[in-house]
Amino acid sequence: MARAARFPHLLLLLPLLALAGPVACGDDPDTTPDSGTQGVDAGTGDSGTGDAGTGDSGTGTEDAGTDGGVACTPSGWDAGTADTGVITDTSLDILVRLRAIPGLSVQENPNGARVPAGYRFFIMTFNQPSDHAHPECQRFEQRVTLLHAADTKPLVLSTGGYNVSVAPSRSELTQLLSANQLSVEHRFFPPSIPSPADWSHLTVRQSADDFHRLTQALKLLYTGKWVSTGASKGGETVVFFRRYYPDDVDATVAYVAPIARRDDDRFPAFQAVVGGDAQAACRERLWAFQREVLTRREKMLERYRTYAAEQQLTFTRLGFERALEHAVIETYFAFWQYDVPSRCSTNIPDPTATDEALFAAMDYEVGLDSFSDKGIAGYDAYYYQAALELGWPQPYEAHLGALIQHPGTDTGDVYSPPGIPFVFRPEAMPDIQDWVSVHGERLMFIYGSLDPWTSAAYVLGNAQDSFFYTVEGGNHGSRISQLPAEAQAAAKANLNRWMGIAPLKRAPKVSLAEEPPTFAPHLPPRLRSGLHR
Structure with missing residues (x-):
């Protein structure tokens, strides 16, 4: 059991009783400070409110942009008095107990969705401070969902790192453990976003x-073991959480989770030889495809403009020229991320293919709408995080030579929302990796070799007591259930x-078809239903 779960119930609840309000604290979007330039540690200067999430777990690490110098007008928001007798009374219905938690709003299956056997499904919001250093200021509602089986069973704390699905779907761990599942939407992904939004509050520490x-609020109900999990950005998000609050959960399973650098040159080096000799022919086919698309630049641009008009999409942020080049670069990346080599000759046309076939292949692999204003805006929060702290892959484009007319632009800082200032924090990700290497325990990482x-x-x-598994031939959908029998048995x-x-x-x-839908930038249209293929 994680250390926090051993506190007396009343002590766990006390931080929730002093929460303060959802009203904006005089924020002016036009005067948002430069993200990453403030040296305030989120959650360490609590203004005496006693809000949960303010302890630093002894890390002493400063977090950029947590105050921003924005004037605060206390909102006066009051969660009310918690009835611990109701919350901890296991004889009462779970809905009654959930609704007794301060700041938690609960609806049971409001959309009438089909719920897995043995579960009840709830869509909830939890009132959170925009800035945990100043919980008396602006607040927002963070959307979460709950699949409830039994309060004594393990609980899987899950996030995709983006939006949360309001469909009752179960992650791999939830299925393996027959567990409860609490799924969390990441801050600044609508509707879990403050209004007006001070983007300097979008940091890994604020998320943690x-x-x-x-976690502290729900542990009053769920007294079994807790495991956090997520894939890709969700995987790194739960590792960030463990770094700052290592005892909030008992273990973490992170799937395909990166720990990247700014303009990370490990990515092009990997892509140049991905799959080794066995996949040399597929790599050559993809390179030939990329060169052919760019050789037919004007015809491809004409098709792209027609496509945009038909789909009622605009491309003012990138422009069609850059959007096309980025689509070509990302098609190679996306093939290895989401597709399989056995379909290389089927899904990637040869250079003699028609313009229509080449264009359709790009759309199939990466989704050409991903580069539109609408496609980018849907992931503004991710791109801002990449530009501020998470880092991003260096574009794999050198092999295309002069065919790339806008080199070095397929990057996190280019995609970051316009008008929102940031300063990259090079120490953010090394700090997380250092914690894993020195202090980490009960961590499991799953990756795909391709x-x-x-x-x-x-x-x-x-x-300590941590494990690293690789699915040979696996892509970004790699899971425990895809490991070889011996490794799979060991992981389980x-x-x-x-x-x-x-x-x-x-x-x-x-x-895997029962897993939550996938959210991600540049997600192929065929995967937007959430199926792993």
């Missing part, structure tokens, strides 16, 4: 503070041990 407050994001995989170092045994579950003679079957 969100998860901390939510996935370009594996080039920025975490390094275990001296992490470690997970069961962490969760205090006796080994099962027959492990539960996992259906």
Whole structure:
């Protein structure tokens, strides 16, 4: 059991009783300070409010842009008095107990969705400070969902790092453990965004503070073991959470989670040889495809403009020229990220193909609407995070030579929302990696050998009771259930041990089609239904 879960129930609840309001604190979007330039540590200067999520876990790491110098007018928001007798009374219905938690608004399956057998489904919001250093100022509602099985079963704390689906779907871990599942929308992904939004509050530390407050609130109900999990950006998000609050959960399973650098040159080096000799022919086919598309630049641009008109899309942020080049670059990346080599000759046309076939192949692999104003704006929060702290892959484009007329522009800072200032924090990701290597424990990382994001995989170092697994031939959808039998059995045994579950003679079957829908920039249209293929 994580250390926080051993506190008396009343002590756990006290931080939730002093929350302050949802009203904007005089923020002026035109005077938003430069992200990354402030040296205030989110959650460490609490203004005496006692809001959960303010402890630093002894890290002493400063977080950029948590105050921003914005004048604060206390809102006077009051969550009311919690009835701990109701919250901890296991004889009461779970809906009654959930609604007794201060700041938590709850609806049970309001859309009448089909719920997995043995579960009840809730869509909820949890009131959070925009800036955990000043909980008396602006606040927002963070959307979460809950699949409830039993309050004594393990709880899987899950996030995709982007939006959250309001459909009752179960992650791989939830299926393996027959567990409860709490799914969390990342701050600044609508509707979980303050209004007006001070983007300097979108940091890894502020996000970790969100998860901390939510975890402390729900642990009054869910007294079993907790495991955090997520894939890709969700995977790195739960590792960030563990770095700042290592005892809030008992273990973490992060799938295909990168720990990148600014303009990370490990990515092009990986892509140049991805798959080794066995995939040399596929790499050559993709390179030939890229060269042919760019050789037919004017015809491709004409098709792109027609496509934009038909789809009612605008391209003012990138322009069609850059959008086309980025689509060509990202098609190669996306093939290895989401497709499989066995379909290389089927999905990637040869250079003699028609203009229509070449254009359609790009749309299939990467989604040409991803480069439109609408496609980019949907992931503004991610691009801002990449530009501020997360880093991004260096474009793999050198092999295309003079065919690339806008080199070095397929980057996080170019895609970051216009008019929102930032200063990249080079220490942010090394700090996370250092924590994993020196202080990490009960961590499990799953990667795919062909996935370009594996080039920025975490390094275990001296992490204790921690494991690194690779799905050979796997892409960005790699999961425990895709590991070889021996490694799969070992991973499941470690997970069961962490969760205090006796080994099962027959492990539960996992259906990846039942997993939550995927959210990600440049997600191929065929995967936007959430299916893993």
